[in-house]
Amino acid sequence: MNPLPGTWQDALAHRRRHFDLQDPDICVRLLHAEDLSLRCDRFGSVCWFYEYASGAPAEARQLLYESFTRAAGAHHWHAHGMHDRGRDPQLGHHTESPGAPRSWHATENHQLFELRAASGQSPGLFLDQRDNRAWVRQHAAGARILNLFAYTGSFGVAALAGGALEVVQVDVSPPYLDWARVNAALNGLSSARVEYSAVDARLLVAGCHKKGRRFDGIICDPPSFGRGRGRNNRVFRVERDLAELVHECRAILEPGGWVLVSCNFEGWSQARFEAVVRGIGGTIESAPGAGQDCRAAGVPPLLKSCVLRLT
Ligand SMILES: C[S@@+](CC[C@H](N)C(=O)[O-])C[C@H]1O[C@@H](n2cnc3c(N)ncnc32)[C@H](O)[C@@H]1O
Incomplete structure (x- = not known):
């Protein structure tokens, strides 16, 4: 050794x-x-x-x-x-x-996830979101939940495990949504309660608005920079586009509903991030954020998060 x-x-x-x-x-x-x-x-x-x-x-x-x-x-x-x-x-x-x-399983908050070695920088689960996923699980019972930028579906799995009535997993990448299906099945979570949508998050939200479709909870955890797809191939940039997207999310919330907003944009502090979300209107609550293992004294956590609630 x-x-x-x-x-x-x-x-x-x-x-x-x-x-x-x-x-x-x-x-x-x-x-x-x-x-x-x-x-x-x-x-x-x-x-x-x-x-x-x-x-x-x-x-x-x-x-x-x-x-x-x-x-x-x-x-x-x-x-x-x-x-x-x-x-x-x-x-x-x-x-x-x-x-x-090359692929294996591990457990977080009593839920199983499939990890894959050949999928890029991450094997499929961002651990700094563990406590935020636990928060979603606690707030999901009987709720209709929209998980934007779903990646491997971990927030949606947490919502289903917490008793959500319905979960919509949205990601531009069909292979990631297939992975999200695997993660839901691994936990024996009924596919009847889940809808998978391989579409740009902004288009999905605009479509829900148009159709009058509403949610009790929305998870909005975009990448700092992401390419759109199909009819909306405009690049998504957190510093430019987050406020508008969360504003549109607010419009498809039921009264009393919430949006868990988070990002890892290096150019913002937690205070700056919260100021952007506060500008949208509604009440801001703190989210659990990065856990003990993803924090270090004197180093601000890269993960910024908060909950916007419609009162
Ligand atoms: C930072 S990850 C999101 C992490 C995820 N929320 C989680 O809990 O693990 C970024 C994901 O957003 C997706 N994405 C990027 N741009 C998108 C867009 N415009 N609309 C929908 N999904 C997008 C990517 O395919 C990728 O899966």
């Missing part, structure tokens, strides 16, 4: 105080901002290293990943290198431990 850097050992000790690393299926961030050259998430039996580097890891580095993986209670690792800090998803490299699975 290679000796681990002190900061990595401290990070593990901190996680052990708050999370059960003996749980073979646990999902937890193991390295957040403790080491500025990378992050590491554990998804059950696999540690996933997000490297901010332009070359594949040297052998000594790989041995370090192996030691850290074992010390964290996992068995395999994947290292996904992001050149340019991930701004260009096409630029990158991927390394893995011998025998590491």
